[in-house]
Amino acid sequence: MSAVSLAMPALRKDDLLLHYDDVGQGAPVLFLQGVGVTRHAWAPQVRALSAAYRCIAVDHRGIGGSEGSLDGLDVDRMARDALALVESLGLPRVHVVGHSLGGVVAQRFALIAPERTASLALLCTFAGGRDLARPSARLVWLGLRSRVGTRAMRRAAFARLVSPESLIAERGLEVVATELEEAFGRPLSSPPSVSDRQLAALRGHDERERLGELSGIPTFVASGALDPIAEPRFGKALASAIGSATYREWAEASHALPIHNADEVNDALRAHFAHA
Numbered sequence: 001m002s003a004v005s006l007a008m009p010a011l012r013k014d015d016l017l018l019h020y021d022d023v024g025q026g027a028p029v030l031f032l033q034g035v036g037v038t039r040h041a042w043a044p045q046v047r048a049l050s051a052a053y054r055c056i057a058v059d060h061r062g063i064g065g066s067e068g069s070l071d072g073l074d075v076d077r078m079a080r081d082a083l084a085l086v087e088s089l090g091l092p093r094v095h096v097v098g099h100s101l102g103g104v105v106a107q108r109f110a111l112i113a114p115e116r117t118a119s120l121a122l123l124c125t126f127a128g129g130r131d132l133a134r135p136s137a138r139l140v141w142l143g144l145r146s147r148v149g150t151r152a153m154r155r156a157a158f159a160r161l162v163s164p165e166s167l168i169a170e171r172g173l174e175v176v177a178t179e180l181e182e183a184f185g186r187p188l189s190s191p192p193s194v195s196d197r198q199l200a201a202l203r204g205h206d207e208r209e210r211l212g213e214l215s216g217i218p219t220f221v222a223s224g225a226l227d228p229i230a231e232p233r234f235g236k237a238l239a240s241a242i243g244s245a246t247y248r249e250w251a252e253a254s255h256a257l258p259i260h261n262a263d264e265v266n267d268a269l270r271a272h273f274a275h276a
Helices: 039-049 077-089 101-112 137-145 151-162 165-171 173-184 193-202 208-216 232-242 262-275
Strands: 010-013 015-022 027-032 053-058 094-099 117-121 217-222 246-250
Touching: 010 077, 010 232, 015 039, 015 077, 027 077, 027 101, 039 053, 039 173, 039 262, 053 077, 077 101, 077 193, 094 101, 101 117, 101 173, 101 193, 101 208, 117 262, 137 151, 151 165, 151 173, 208 232, 217 232, 217 262, 232 246, 246 262
Parallel strands: 027 053, 027 094, 094 117, 117 217, 217 246
Antiparallel strands: 010 015, 015 053
């Protein structure tokens, strides 16, 4: 199956304009990002996997190049946006990879379109909004610090929020923060305005009682042991609720697992797709 040749492909449907990247040939893989992050943060995966897979990374409505009404934004709408893109590309089935909020959107995608879901890879994510009801003290502290204070203070706090301290000690805060900004395509100190709406959509969505319905879909769940946002216990609970999912935990990793541990994550995804 050949990739779409447009330089900047987009889906237009009703009020929706979805920008996406479509790179490579082979079995299609749909990549869904988390709160306040564009499709470009999947670059480490797209670069490595597009030699063997058709990699489709999309911006949710209201972020990056995508537009659309944000009134009543919820996880279901984001999942149906993704499904509209898959349908518009004429893809009968796709591997779906989601990070954080994108992982919850991926679960919803699979629940509304199981026949189109070849497999699920759920990275640093949750079974639903209830997992965020009682954030850890570290998450509260760093989350607050990432939104108040000087630009440098906010930037440093966000870098620490998604990165293991061992990596910061080894490479230096400035190097780690700069690499994250290059991946995110924006300053760490300035989250896009849609972030709060996306976070509200995540907090308001929880259908863990239905996750057993995904047991027939090959599923890989990954967590970073040091992640203060999507704590490993959430990943374990998610894998358990699905029932048939494979779970893996990276010991020296945090929320930016697909960026900081890209080679290992990419190898795991290749193995998962091949098994599926």
